[in-house]
Amino acid sequence: MSRTNPDDSDAALAARAQKGDRSAFNLIVRRHQEPLYRFIRRYVGDADEAYDLLQETFVSAWQALGRYDPARPAATWLRRIALNKCRDWGRRRGVRGFFYGARALDETTEAPEASADNANEIALTRLDRAIAALPGQLKEPLLLTAFEGLSQAAAGEALGISAKAVETRVYRARKLLAEALKADGLDVDES
Numbered sequence: 001m002s003r004t005n006p007d008d009s010d011a012a013l014a015a016r017a018q019k020g021d022r023s024a025f026n027l028i029v030r031r032h033q034e035p036l037y038r039f040i041r042r043y044v045g046d047a048d049e050a051y052d053l054l055q056e057t058f059v060s061a062w063q064a065l066g067r068y069d070p071a072r073p074a075a076t077w078l079r080r081i082a083l084n085k086c087r088d089w090g091r092r093r094g095v096r097g098f099f100y101g102a103r104a105l106d107e108t109t110e111a112p113e114a115s116a117d118n119a120n121e122i123a124l125t126r127l128d129r130a131i132a133a134l135p136g137q138l139k140e141p142l143l144l145t146a147f148e149g150l151s152q153a154a155a156g157e158a159l160g161i162s163a164k165a166v167e168t169r170v171y172r173a174r175k176l177l178a179e180a181l182k183a184d185g186l187d188v189d190e191s
Contacts, residue, residue: 011070018065025065029058032078035148039079042143043086045132053089057082079148080158083140090136130180138173141166 008016010028017025036057041050060081061068068077131139144155145166152163152170159166 010074014065014068014070014074017062018068025062028061028074032075033058035075036078036082039143039148040082040086042128042131042147043083043139044089045128049089053082053085056085060085076158079144083158087136126181126184127177130177130184133180134173134176138169138176141169142173142177145170 008024008027010031013024013028017028033054037050037054040053040057041047044050044053057078061078064081068074131142134142140159141152141155141161144150144158145152148155150158152166156163156166161169
């Protein structure tokens with residue numbers, strides 16, 4: 001097998017990984033794990049759950065390498081797998097809550113008392129929880145545009161909706177976030 005070059009494209013690495021080159025796939029993982037983790041963490045609002053879902057994402061990606069289209073960016077393909085894992089997680093969580101009376105994630109963990117050293121971390125934790133609590137149809141366009149940097153058109157394509165629908169949903173998501181964060185005692189600039 002040829003030696004893995006860190007400058008190889010994701011498509012070239014995926015082609016080698018399809019032939020069994022695990023080092024090529026490991027390089028894909030290293031390239032994409034941080035942004036995928038941030039995306040998942042914001043979706044689910046819990047670091048441990050996000051880490052587990054990240055692992056599931058890469059396991060699924062490895063198993064689905066034969067379906068990867070090298071003409072499309074690997075980041076988009078991986079994000080789609082991660083989004084599906086997050087949706088599955090949300091459904092499982094809802095079913096568990098219904099059948100077992102499990103409390104919602106945001107009800108089970110309380111933020112520590114604020115101090116000068118951890119005030120930013122507390123604010124980010126509250127933001128993550130508020131984002132995780134958004135309905136999926138609002139959360140997904142917000143995450144893809146505001147945090148992943150996709151255009152409204154690209155986010156719409158990824159979600160199967162129009163760019164205008166993305167714009168509307170992002171507006172509604174930001175409004176709900178501002179209300180939730182204000183209720184949580186955080187000062188929010190609504191612009």
